[in-house]
Amino acid sequence: MSWKPNRSSSQSLYEQIKSWMITKINQGEWVIGEKLPTQRKLAEQLEVNRSTIIQVLEELKAEGILASKQGGYTYVKSKSWNQFIKNQPKLNWSRTINQGLYKSNLDTIQKVNEYEFSPGIIRLGTGEMSPDLMPAKLIKNAIVNIQLDSTNLGYSESQGDLVLRESLSKHLLKRGLHTSPENILIVSGALQALQLISLGLLDAKSYIFYDRPSYLPSIPSVHSLYCAQLKDNQNKGFYYTIPTLNNPTGDILNIEERKEILSSTNMPIIEDDVYHELTFEHAPNALKSFDHDGQVIYIGSVSKVISPGLRIGWVVAPTLVINRLADLKMQLDYGCSTLSQQVISNLLNTAAYDDHVTHLRQQLKERASFMENLLEKLFSPISTWNTPKGGYYIWIKFEKPVITKSLFQNLLKKNILINPGYLYYPKDYYHLRLSFAYCTFEEMEHGLSLLYEEVMKVI
Amino acid sequence: MSWKPNRSSSQSLYEQIKSWMITKINQGEWVIGEKLPTQRKLAEQLEVNRSTIIQVLEELKAEGILASKQGGYTYVKSKSWNQFIKNQPKLNWSRTINQGLYKSNLDTIQKVNEYEFSPGIIRLGTGEMSPDLMPAKLIKNAIVNIQLDSTNLGYSESQGDLVLRESLSKHLLKRGLHTSPENILIVSGALQALQLISLGLLDAKSYIFYDRPSYLPSIPSVHSLYCAQLKDNQNKGFYYTIPTLNNPTGDILNIEERKEILSSTNMPIIEDDVYHELTFEHAPNALKSFDHDGQVIYIGSVSKVISPGLRIGWVVAPTLVINRLADLKMQLDYGCSTLSQQVISNLLNTAAYDDHVTHLRQQLKERASFMENLLEKLFSPISTWNTPKGGYYIWIKFEKPVITKSLFQNLLKKNILINPGYLYYPKDYYHLRLSFAYCTFEEMEHGLSLLYEEVMKVI
Structure with missing residues (x-):
């Protein structure tokens, strides 16, 4: 028995030993009825702890591949994969529901x-x-004007309804943003924008840096493991900021501070600007309005000003980034509700708004x-x-x-x-x-x- | 120079060499101004291709850590991490956009x-x-009846609008499903249901098994790396099936075949049933109607029958699973458009429908x-x-x-x-x-x- 598990492999010893045994059985090296070496012997030969061997044997028993005789020895009970599938452990949801990549909310x-x-x-x-503050009448009027012809009932374009993107392109001028509809992606609220960035643009070694305190830690699934404060020792990742009415502090950065951010880092910056229209005094232009290198991914939403129930937000970014995020959005949910999109394009840029x-x-x-x-x-x-x-x-x-x-x-x-x-x-x-x-x-x-x-x- | 990159590591040679050089510089083993060995010599000593060395050196130069003299040699220019942060490479979106967990669509x-x-x-x-086949008038009538009072404009409950879930609970009886509103989650179409399952219930070692051919391979982001055919050598994961009007084959499983699936595996089963109402002859009840152990996660949608633009689908599953998926949905996008939800609850269970x-x-x-x-x-x-x-x-x-x-x-x-x-x-x-x-x-x-x-x- 010359094989031994590889200790520098990324696979655990336990997994390597299990696959090795299954292969031996499947290739007929260990036949049905065959008595396995004792646990002690296996542990010695494979140079692992006996507890590792026990774990593997127990699992293979649970799966019906191995069995134990009263005398104490373990033997091969089945090599059939059909048998294997049938004898797998009884479905256990309480175990299964915790195994995904996404952790539960706090x-x-x-x-x-x-x-x-x-x-x-x-x-x-x-x-x-x-709800008293939400503009029910404005929305109702916008609903009445919804067009239900042809394409409006079908799937929406991957970047979202062009008419809405055109309205937004005009609307965002008020924040100092000059952006064309091609550089806008419609999303289901600002939260989805963050998830798209996380799933699409961050690798396992990237961090999202954020100000202290920030909205970000309250949504740990956005690469929660990798969140860190700005100016930690790492420099790979994104910097997340809410320059206008920071959530939760309410701070507003002035123009100099905005420029300072841009000049201090080459990192991509995520500007979350969902509160922009709610400053009691005049608000400075968006951070992105000072960005001439495509460094800022800008996120907005109607949730804080019109209605969160419509689930409409947007991302403004360089074409390359928008195309990537739009492709991901198509993979996640094939786009936003066309009704919601139409309601917003009908009400933006009106005097009533x-x-x-x-x-x-x-x-x-x-x-x-x-x-x-x-x-x-x-x-x-x-x-x-x-x-x-x-x-x-x-x-x-x-x-x-x-x-x-x-x-x-x-x-x-x-x-x-x-x-x-x-x-x-x-x-x-x-x-x-x-x-x-x-x-x-x-x-x-x-x-x-x-x-x-x-x-x-x-x- | 005894260190060499580990070829069985999951880290690439390039990454290992880069970290090694940075460590040497940071620990003062290579000091500022120090001349590095030639590319050829480094390649020989580390037993890698010269192109790998060149890649590392170029990147460290771009980051301001190394520099080249006209004579041709490379030397250490900076060891300061602050310097490093300031001198980080110019933002390069074309590299950044490809590093996320989610791959691009095919x-x-x-x-x-x-x-x-x-x-x-x-x-x-x-x-x-x-679009001619979509029921514009039915939808228009449902829109007119939308209520815009209080909660309907706010965020929706994490499982989705209760009224819609009640309507669905009644609607699904037609497919033989007896389910209470508590066991339903409203999602943005069947695709989002699959993504929630993938992000929430599958670990990196779980497979989704599917029939050949299947809709599943066309959405590779649903744990694409792990897709496999049923009866392959692995048994950990979920089995995905479209028993009624399979996409793409159009097959319909009969009642015996449905029961056979349930009795042949303990795996969780994902039943995708978006075409159920479109059989030309009477359709057998849903697979889930034969499931008395909570084994099946049932997915439906209005996209194929009413309008995909509304982005409304649903999941029926045991409470434990629904709670988990609802929590994930809140992390992804805080729920579906309340307008779309109301339109569907207004039109389901009507004679016009x-x-x-x-x-x-x-x-x-x-x-x-x-x-x-x-x-x-x-x-x-x-x-x-x-x-x-x-x-x-x-x-x-x-x-x-x-x-x-x-x-x-x-x-x-x-x-x-x-x-x-x-x-x-x-x-x-x-x-x-x-x-x-x-x-x-x-x-x-x-x-x-x-x-x-x-x-x-x-x-």
Whole structure:
């Protein structure tokens, strides 16, 4: 028995030994009924631990290939592959569902996703605006004008509906972006854009660098294993940033800071710009508007301004990148809902749209100051925050690390759903992302006073 | 210089040599200004081709670590990692876009996706029905009844709209499926269901087994590396099957064959049932209707019966599996378009829907017999096929392997787009998937006669 497992192989010893045994049996080197060497002997001959041998033998027994006699020895029971297929272990879903490449969402995120739909829940930190703020009438008018002729009911082009891309090309001028429809890809929200980049452009050794804190750690499946802070020791990967109304901090980078980013790295940059239209004062042009080398992949969406239910977002990038991502999108889901696409192209670039955005900003500003007043009353002695410059969020920092998983759980029992800081930077128990975009004023009052009670128990 | 690259490592020689040089420089073994051995000498010492050495040196030069003197020698220019980060290679998208986990679509598929939208193209094998066959009026009525109140504009629940799942639960009874809304997940078409399974339930060592030929090889990103035929030497993975109107063959398994599949394996089974309603005669109940152990993951869609542009499909599976896939769906795109979901729940289970399906079947049957008559006239001496029992396709087999990539290209030049057999089973150059669902009668005549001409040149 000259074969031995190769210790420098990427295959485990256990796997190598198992394939070796199966090959021996299948090639008739070990025939049906044949007694195998003892475990001790096999371990010696193959120069591995006996536990490795035991593991292989047990598995081959479970699969019906080997069997044991009462006397203690192991013999070959079957070499037939049909037999093998039939005798495979009973289907065990609880094992199977955990074996994929994509890990489950963080436990807290799973709870957030689940409880957001519970009746009576108060969503104190949610990333969605109140349904009252969504422009139902604008959307209804756009729906009525949907064309149901020929191609509009079929699959959409791989980059998405050309009419929508033309509307967007015009719409994005407001952010300083000059882009042609050929350089736009329509996606199912900004999240899908990140997944396409992750599945298509990152190899196993690439990192996504991000600011601290960031939206990115809350979606660990976007190459979660490889996330790292900018200026770590690696330089291969992408840099993810939200220059306008950062989620969760609400920061807005000024023009100099935007230019500084571009000049400081040759890395591809992912600019997530979903909050751009929601600044209370004038917003600087998009980072991408200063990019003349095709370095920035720009991501936008209608979710924060019109309706997340439509699932429409977009990517702006060099042709090479757009073609690659469009090809991937075709592999993932053959494109976005043509209805949703038409609704958005019907409402963009209309006066009614602009009116809606102006109104929305005003409403958000009122909500923000209402929430800030409540915070002043309740939390100013034990926490700090910046007055929001737009968007949905207040990023509040407590003087002690009180925003823990158990605080999250305790509030959930009282029907209060929070978005703890640790979702946006691992192990950050000081911060909380509050949203003034979703709750009614009454809910804010009630929710924040319950939050105050719980925090005071532990501070 | 005793170190040599390890040829049995999974890392390429080039990568190993590059890391080795960087380590030497960083650890001060090669200091700034140090002259490196000549390329020839390095190649000899490391026992690799000189071209490998040149590749490494060029890259390290581009990164500012090494430099060349005019005399011809290479020396160490920088060891600083900060320097390294600043001097990283100029962003090179053409390299970056190919490094992701997901490979590009097959070249032929990319061409199909692209040319389907060219004006004047004749789509002889497309997987889409003619827009004339899509029920524009039914959809229009469903659109008018969309509710735009509160939650309908927000993100959808992770399993999809409950009302739609309730409608589906009733609708699926027609296929013999008894399923509760809790066991349904709404997805963006059947393709997304396959991707969710691939990303969530398959590990790197799992295979998807499929019948020969199958739709599966045409979407290589669904664990393409691991696809294999059923009864190959491996038994870990899933078995993918289309028991009703198989794509591309059009076969329908009878009840005994369905039961036989379930009794012959403990593997999880993926039943793709998107053509179920399109059988010309009565269809047997779904495979899943015979499954009492939760072995089958059932996939359906409205794409082949209503409209692919809506991007609505579904998965029926045990709770454990549905929860896992729903969590993944939230990570990929936060759910489907709520508009599309509402349109489908408004039109399912209506008399108008049933009328549409009856009408559609009748239309497809007429188209099928028109196409078959053309085939009889032109192709009967050199090919065989079965009379279609429903669906969209005729799977035609030529007596010689003439359906090659160059035939595909030659026809494309004449504005004829075909779906060659090699998309459905690698290296099958005998078959062609024809579709009678999309083309007008005139296009069928014109397209098939050009196909005939091209085939006769090579047969």
